[in-house]
Amino acid sequence: MSTPAATPATRPFPALTPSQRYHLDAFGYVILPKFIDERRVAALREALLRLRRDLMATGDPINRPVRNARMVECQPHHVAMISVIEADPAISAYGTDPAIVAMAQEIVGSDVRITDMASHINSRDPAEDLNAPARYPSFHTGIDIAFGSHLKNGLYHCSFVKALTTLVDLGPDDGGTVVIPGSHKIDVPQEDVIAAAYADPSLIHQMIAPAGSLLLFFETVIHTAGQVRSGIERMNVIAGYGPVQYPYWGGADQPTNPTEDFMRSQPAEVQTLLRGRQHWNRGKRYRALQDPIDPRVSRP
Numbered sequence: 318m319s320t321p322a323a324t325p326a327t328r329p330f331p332a333l334t335p336s337q338r339y340h341l342d343a344f345g346y347v348i349l350p351k352f353i354d355e356r357r358v359a360a361l362r363e364a365l366l367r368l369r370r371d372l373m374a375t376g377d378p379i380n381r382p383v384r385n386a387r388m389v390e391c392q393p394h395h396v397a398m399i400s401v402i403e404a405d406p407a408i409s410a411y412g413t414d415p416a417i418v419a420m421a422q423e424i425v426g427s428d429v430r431i432t433d434m435a436s437h438i439n440s441r442d443p444a445e446d447l448n449a450p451a452r453y454p455s456f457h458t459g460i461d462i463a464f465g466s467h468l469k470n471g472l473y474h475c476s477f478v479k480a481l482t483t484l485v486d487l488g489p490d491d492g493g494t495v496v497i498p499g500s501h502k503i504d505v506p507q508e509d510v511i512a513a514a515y516a517d518p519s520l521i522h523q524m525i526a527p528a529g530s531l532l533l534f535f536e537t538v539i540h541t542a543g544q545v546r547s548g549i550e551r552m553n554v555i556a557g558y559g560p561v562q563y564p565y566w567g568g569a570d571q572p573t574n575p576t577e578d579f580m581r582s583q584p585a586e587v588q589t590l591l592r593g594r595q596h597w598n599r600g601k602r603y604r605a606l607q608d609p610i611d612p613r614v615s616r617p
């Protein structure tokens with residue numbers, strides 16, 4: 318994918334095809350297969366494995382950040398790292414990738430900022446009974462429907478969007494992210510939606526896709542990591558985006574904003590992605606479904 322333009326006004330718009338936009342609207346997610354090429358996947362894998370190693374070497378990876386990143390989950394079968402954006406240039410390049418930012422901007426409906434960047438590396442949970450029907454105790458959303466979404470030109474916009482790329486091939490037993498499609502529009506108690514989905518598992522969709530594939534989803538859709546049933550070590554990189562005036566997220570208890578040194582080392586437009594902009598002018602921008610994708614976007 319090549320998208321040289323990098324300012325809010327000149328980023329490709331629309332950045333999604335009408336079919337991709339429709340899929341996202343209807344289901345709350347869309348997958349773009351092999352969006353990131355093999356070279357970038359390899360660089361991201363290496364960077365995140367090095368970060369895991371370096372964090373573990375501190376002896377207290379939850380409380381002792383490395384390159385401003387830290388762990389929020391540290392179990393033998395699951396490591397979750399947050400605020401990873403400045404840990405390696407390959408990771409920063411992912412979060413600030415103009416093509417991904419352009420899609421986030423279109424989905425939010427305004428200029429955006431990066432709200433957080435994270436990574437999960439996990440394998441089979443030895444406590445899970447693989448003979449029992451699959452259960453996903455961490456099903457969640459990141460923003461509620463009433464506050465986090467609005468309609469324009471009949472299309473759904475969400476103020477918290479995730480761009481998750483799998484760094485390994487994901488088959489059906491490999492724990493790809495699961496979502497309850499459509500739940501971003503059904504404002505009833507979450508437990509009722511989850512119960513309905515368990516009663517009919519066809520209501521749960523799973524990411525099954527080759528390494529480098531991008532899952533874009535609204536944080537209003539109920540989702541979580543899938544169940545790893547194979548011997549694989551799953552690994553992903555995730556960038557979160559919100560309207561440009563939103564605060565950084567990065568873990569409610571102990572927010573780890575990008576460091577000043579890192580922000581100052583970046584071009585102006587990237588600095589806005591990292592800092593946000595404290596102003597009510599959010600630079601709103603909306604498409605209609607039939608608007609064709611910007612011809613500058615080339616898809617693999």
Ligand SMILES: O=C(O)CCC(=O)C(=O)O
Nearest residue numbers: 437494540541542543555
């Ligand atoms: O690791 C996953 O598959 C899910 C990540 C997730 O739940 C999130 O980013 O909110």
